[in-house]
């Protein structure tokens with residue numbers, strides 16, 4: 245079957261599997277007590293802090309954000325995060341051993357450098373740091389200053405991720421995000437001078453106005469700046485969830501054929517420039533720890549993307565933040581005002597979660613293996629036969645193959661379709677409304 249025909253055949257709504265079960269399928273919320281009991285923080289643990297604020301809406305955005313130019317919201321939010329931290333500390337029987345700290349959003353550098361210092365001081369005062377601690381931050385080059393980078397650098401931040409998206413002025417106009425190459429170049433240089441040893445660029449394919457000419461130009465510029473890592477995300481178009489996506493007319497958006505060509509064009513240019521492909525939609529230089537993780541088979545994937553190690557538990561603080569104790573998922577209140585109110589009342593702002601069943605854990609292992617290694621091993625013969633039967637069409641079309649008791653992905657473009665074979669929850673209950681973006 246020709247590749248183009250496969251693109252049409254397999255372009256179906258599909259989860260991105262940053263978790264399994266996927267968030268819409270969480271059903272068994274834990275009690276607060278159950279949740280706290282499942283958090284074992286005495287050996288390596290990870291912290292994620294969600295800062296929802298952005299000054300301006302990028303119309304493609306799918307993140308949980310609060311668009312505002314009012315920086316007075318920063319300080320009370322920092323204090324709410326610290327109060328949430330205190331609420332957790334009360335329950336921990338051992339000191340929290342911080343191995344990974346990630347600041348995400350929204351835009352963490354919406355906060356001023358003194359606000360970031362206050363946040364870090366408040367956190368670090370009550371935890372122990374692992375000798376292998378790694379701190380990373382997502383920044384929007386349009387609102388980030390040298391002072392921001394210095395401040396975070398002083399607390400041990402060595403990884404930085406820049407939202408770049410696309411360099412074409414036409415595309416930037418479409419998505420309401422004007423940002424010059426110079427701005428990104430300056431930020432990259434500043435970070436490196438300050439000792440940040442891993443710089444990531446976020447890029448997106450499938451945005452309105454993109455074509456093969458614009459994507460080549462963007463990648464020329466990207467390769468010139470030589471970031472250590474690149475996340476090259478497929479635009480997740482979910483107008484039924486994000487009203488701003490409705491502003492893009494169907495005619496402006498690349499169709500599945502072009503969308504895939506955009507990816508292949510970027511991918512080829514990166515491989516030619518010495519990058520290696522890591523899992524789904526990610527690339528790295530061989531000098532970056534992400535590549536080492538592939539070689540050591542320690543690569544992990546979670547809500548934040550690919551990680552070089554699996555650090556568990558992951559505690560998320562802030563509005564809409566997701567935590568994962570490995571037995572239980574938990575998400576905080578998704579509306580800023582509700583989150584703030586619950587913190588003010590001295591309550592943990594838990595919104596909903598999911599206690600994983602044995603089946604969930606088994607399927608999560610397979611899906612994670614697929615997403616990090618493009619293969620998984622199936623020891624149970626009955627299950628293997630089930631997969632062969634249910635996956636016969638995928639096998640016939642050359643998307644995957646079996647080798648003894650291993651299932652191998654042959655066409656990475658269709659990894660989400662292969663992973664869906666293991667999604668027992670989706671199989672039992674097809675969604676009644678639109679939830680997931682298209683797989684291509």
Ligand SMILES: C[S@@+](CC[C@H](N)C(=O)[O-])C[C@H]1O[C@@H](n2cnc3c(N)ncnc32)[C@H](O)[C@@H]1O
Pocket residue numbers: 298304305306307348349350351382383384385406407408409446447448477478479480481
């Ligand atoms: C929290 S933002 C990064 C930090 C900062 N807010 C910025 O944009 O510079 C996370 C990343 O998610 C990606 N993203 C957001 N919405 C997306 C969508 N609908 N489809 C694919 N990727 C998306 C973008 O590449 C973005 O850089």
Ligand code: SF4
Pocket residue numbers: 297298300301302305306307309349350351384407
């Ligand atoms: S892409 Fe980043 S800056 Fe733009 S709205 Fe989303 S979170 Fe904010």
